[in-house]
Amino acid sequence: MTSVKLYVYDLSNGMVRQLSRQLTGRQIDGIWHTSVVVFGKEVFYGQGINTTAPGRSHHGSPMQVIDMGETALDEDTFNEYIQEMSQHYTADKYHLLEFNCNSFTDDCVGFLTGGSIPSFIKDLPTDFLSTPFGAALRPTIDAMYRRPTPGPAAAPAPSAGADPQLAASILQAVASQAQGGMPTQAAAHPNAATNSLTAPVHVVTNPASFKSFLGSHKAAVAFFTSETCPPCKMIEPVFERLAEEKGTHGGRNGAGFAKVDIDVGLGSALALEWKITATPTFIFFLDGKKSDQLLGADRNELRTQVDLLLFQVYPPHPHTSVPMPAIQALSMNPILFSQVPPIDTVLSKLASFIDAQPWPPSTALTKAQAISTLSGTVGPYLKSRFATTPPPAPLPSATPAILVSWAQTTAVLASVLPVDSLFPLVDMWRLAFLDPAVGIWAATAIASQNPISAFLPKALATPTTAPSKGARNYLLTVLRMLCNAFSSLALAQRILGDAQVRGAVMGVLVPSLLHDDATVRTAGASLAFDIAAVVQKRRVEAVRTGRGIMEEDEAEEGRDEWDVEMISALLEAVDRERENEEVVHRLVAALAFFLRLSPQYQTQLAPLLQVLQSKDILRRKLSAGDGWTAAGGIAKKEVKKLVEEVAEKLCA
Template identity: 60%
Template sequence: MPEPVKLYVYDLSSGMAKQMSLQLTGRQIDGIWHTSIVVFGKEVFYGQGIDITPPGRSHHGNPLHIVDLGTTDIDEGTFNEYLEEMREHYTADKYHLLEFNCNSFTNDCAAFLTGGSIPDFIKDLPSDFLSTPFGAALRPTIDAMYRRPGAMQPPLPTNAAPTSMAAPNPELAASILQAVAAQAQQGMLPSSAPPLQATESLVAPLHQITNSASLQSLLRTHKAVVVNFSDMITCPPCRVIAPVYEQLAHEKGVKTVSGAGAAFAKIDLSTPPGKALGAEWSVRVMPTFMFFLDGKKISEMKGADANELRSQTDLLLFQAFPPHPHNSLSLPAMQALSLNPILFTQAPALDTAANKLMSFVTSTQWPSNVTQSQTDVKQVLFNTVLPYLKSRSNTPPLSANPILLASWAKTTSTLVQALPLESLFPLVDMWRLALLDSSVATWCAAQQSTPNTTPVHLFLSKVISSVASAPRAYLLTLLRLLSNTFSSPVLAPQLLLGQVKFSMTALLVSTLLHEDASVRTAAASLVFNAAAFLQKGRVDAVKNGGGSGKSDIEDEDWEVELVSAVVEAIDREKVNEDVVHRLTACLGCLLRLSPFYQSQMTSLLEVLQAKSILKGKLVKGGCGENGIRHMEVRESGSLDPGLSWGALLGP
């Protein structure tokens, strides 16, 4: 009779990851997952070796989630024999928080029992974490926690951000990490037992494979895969080549958001599961390396030739991630272009702005469905918000603590409901100034689960259905506020994902052609900030060894729409050189290293006649009476193809 197989899922961070991950890593991580297999009335997991308890009775307590993995036709005795074999492989000294852990074990068990695997959101968590700047910066710390004496020390990646820059509170993050690690490896040993050091060091995504289903899962989820079949016990050449293979995994493993890089796997032929896999793949020589592209084996190498291993790996990566054609272009002006966001930092006359806003509140008939009274609104603004904003020029300024921000956000929601659009611009301008404070931007980013409470969402949703008729003052302050969100590496990505991206784009498409020059300038600044953020990600991917891979925020249809809107805005701009300069720089950022350049952009630019439009800005009447006059606009704006990046625009 088929036996049900369940996966018990626990959060080792006890909710801290969900609350703090966005602040610490710039990415929402809902949990640090520990998993157990539950079958035949027992819960089996890996920590200090393989442990077995009654379901729900382990030291982790009650599971956060229970996932149904299906059923198994394997009998309990066969499963017990399998566990005994696995005890030789899943020993306490091999445990690693990110690379060889409880989830590696449950994935192997799931494959043995059902032929399937555990959910991707659990398997992919280590790569997701390591792809963040913060994860890269903490990598040596994690490695040190699990290093055996004399193990090879991989160098700190040169592109890793310093820990102090990667998170607002790196000491807190490191202490959380240590606590998670301690809980993860805790097993059924007495609490007084000394912790065991691991023998496997973290160098890159280096996967231990023990069965066919796990290997097939790895091949399905990675574009490029290198597999090492070896026996470290009886094969001297295997031991000689092992450090080279680990170094390759560190240098060329999947470590960027774009996914560029290979997955590296090890299959231990000294174990019964490894021998079965070796027989399945007809391995007769140790070591044997196999190279897979899109799930298909494309080459094989026998023996311990380090140079050949490197060459084969490089060839695989070249086929999987061909270099972008722009890598071979000489673009000195484009490369010298600052990608720092254009910010609007001037402080308004705060008392005047607050009094104006209060006059609007006083003169408005308060809606019956609004629960916060006018008196409460005034108290929050004058007693809490105004003192905080005024202190921004002091040393040290007042802290924008979560209580203050939650109160202000609630009042903002009330005012957005109660006031007409033309009365809200003083409030928008206050938030515009506040978002230059990193603590405010981080708090807004952390409200991802309740986005409708943040000022960005509230102000965008208020205007999105009526941009064409919206008051100039509201549009101007909103565009400047959105530009200032790019001062925060944590908040900025949220403007380029989901519904807020499409709302912002609708706003941009309309305001880039607005009749008011100040509005057009602010819109040009915002679209440049968005394009520069994209460009930074692409440049980082190239530096990390990526090719033309796509990051989370790359979107072909969206980028085509932006390029079309920017070219049209350049064509129509006849007065303001600053607008032309910002839009042309924006166009360069949208095009350079674009993963869609060959598939979409070249033909689009030809249809739009982009090159002739840009050249037209140089002639009389193109922009101003005599055309573009400032040489820096000609060069960094690339209006002269001989000076800069005209090659991006096509023939």
């Protein structure tokens, strides 16, 4: 028996540990590279498969050595395996996220011991790509390896992080370390990625890896192929497109897609185990058990079988078969507040508030510094971006330098100025959030730099009954700013995915729906709609791609309790609204989005709707009297149809 060790290195040399929270919003301790040490040598994948004395590669000394057990195989057998694998793990197929050193070591460990490498290493790409920063950098990483990103071409993010230059330097350092192994014939073109490998397709070469693959997917499709099989080459692009459309990449529910070349590694053993007698053969798995099999290159039947598999694992929501034309006609675009005030007047008013305010001596900025940042940096940006005359094309965007300086000034002013004096500053950020670059930056900024976090605490303390004029203006402007923040999907996901920020937003939103001021109620209803639209977009996409909607999809975000709170608040607001038809329209539209495709509809929401007498609340809005002050009830035909549809089809 011979021991098998896993050497673990950090390709970022500690940079990611220090900067990950700033860049991604979560702690990542390293960008892991691994190699296998067995029979007195270290074997790893970079520029092809490389072999060196343990600890003598260009990566230096490992950060960690993990004992992977022992192997009963002899060295000659392992060498033969590596020789076979070298035809598969070539330099041109390397991809930092998809097919890398860790893919290779996982195969080797599976071959030697029947085990697999630790999940914290295998899951790192998925964890990284699930952050807004990772998603924004995905096109850049793909471009480095010349692999096209599926779907429409994505423009590079203008400021996808605290500092794009810093992100670029980290990427370059990691890529250089990752693939900087010993020269091979392919080294002259290390990034000429082939088209035979795509992100959602797992390449499996041994039974242990195949077992691990099946264990990590509720639904799985295995494509048994051979290099010498012409029909396999014809059907392979179809298989890869299905993997893109219906795979689990990007944190989505879907099927796992695996490719097994029966002539590579222990592929022949897998073929024998699963009784593969011809290629191409597709086997479909439910919870790790074979459910069906398809022989031959029938693209239509392959797509049908994949859809059927997903239907079984992720059955469609029952409401998808119920026609709801009024709800389906609703736009899922956010309601935005884009009116541009006289920027010089706003700056002048804010400067006068700063001048009049007593300034604690320990404050991080002086009055002069704060005013200088606003008038000398922020003002020119806003006036160029939101010019009253025809602006230049393309529109100028905020740079990270502007935003960091402005955010630091905002944090100081939010701590010093009273609520009555802050609303001009909030209004400037309201405008800025219409710039996509600002949304991307805010989605990845640390909490202390995010202006939303600076403004929410004072908004939470604003009274909803008989507030001062300044307090009312502040709350109204914060609500409108939050609506505009939802123009950025990355920022919307950051807000809804952070329990603390989401809780603060809810603390501001719910009372605003019942506010004495009709304008505040309109802004609150708009924000409720924008939040519901983001949730609905995600659910509609799940249904559209055939992945279905399961309760566990949203349980991690605590969305079940949050849905209940939102739906209860929306119904109470509808019940109390007596005069503003537009407020009712937005509230009922938000309610429809939260209800229609909710995975908790049958288990939690339907009983709740009955207890809250939701149908009666909505029906009362359709006639004059207790529920509505206008004669004859709601006048607008489209609003009336929406209220009737939600009442009869979702609240029945």
